[in-house]
Amino acid sequence: MYKIGVVGPRSQVLSFMAAGFTVYDASDAREALAALKKGKSDDCAILYITAALAGEIEEEIARMSGSTLPAIVTLPDLDSGYGTAQLKRAVERAVGADIIFKE
């Protein structure tokens, strides 16, 4: 059975403990990267990461996302819109122009 991990500052991700997710405390880019690697070795199939940290280690996440597992996903939040921007970039890369997110 696989686990679900959440990477981020303790204060932000502690609530996910209640849903049975494994919480990895990370407050900067270096810690986040270490937490992602730990999550991967802990058999986490899904690793959620807060938008702020995901923005800091974008390249490393891109490198890790080549394989089928784990799925590294930005946690949805209203403020940054980082996850939506990532999706938008994927559409631009695949299609050549943004045809879904344009206003």
Add this chain to the structure above:
Amino acid sequence: MAEIKVNPTRMELKKLKGRLATARRGHKLLKDKRDELMRQFLDVVREAKTLREELCVQLGSVYTSFESAAALMDPRMMTEALMLPGVQGELTVKQKNIMSVNVPVFQYEAARASDTGGAGYGYAFTSGELDAAVEQICAASAQLVRLAQLEKTATLLCDEIEKTRRRVNALEYIMIPQYEAGVKTISMKLDENERGAQTRLMKVKDMMIRAQLAQKRGARDEDEEE
């Protein structure tokens, strides 16, 4: 564009024609693959977009409730309360093949682990906001897993679309024109050789006929002299 250098022989022509046919067939197949990947990708992205927007709102209220609870409670008490979750989710992973791209399929089943009626902690030393946050996050977890699946699928499909598009373009604009140019060069060269050979034969025949005529004329002149 660099042309491919080949010997102008029938053997090479046959080989090149074979390669051209394969390249054309591959190009058609890859173009179909790209179109289908694109269709699936757009469906996935549309769904992921809607789901993310919904989850943004849901998790926004979770964060607010949780922050209020954190302000009211002692952080150690809070960690202790959340240490043993009331819900134990079971995540199984399968794989699905979309146009030869392996994408994960997550199945998540949440099961209540405690008998306390849900939260997994005592209500005496915890605030009501925490209960609300926990309830909401448990309700959103299945959707979060679905979002992870969709976004992972979108990323993998995006990479594959990029690769396939490059292959299609390489075949369409480099390989196929090169092969066509090669076939054209060889067939022109072969035609040229054939024409050359025919002209040479005609010339030789002409010379032979002339020589025969001259011989006959020479023999007739000798007869007349006698």
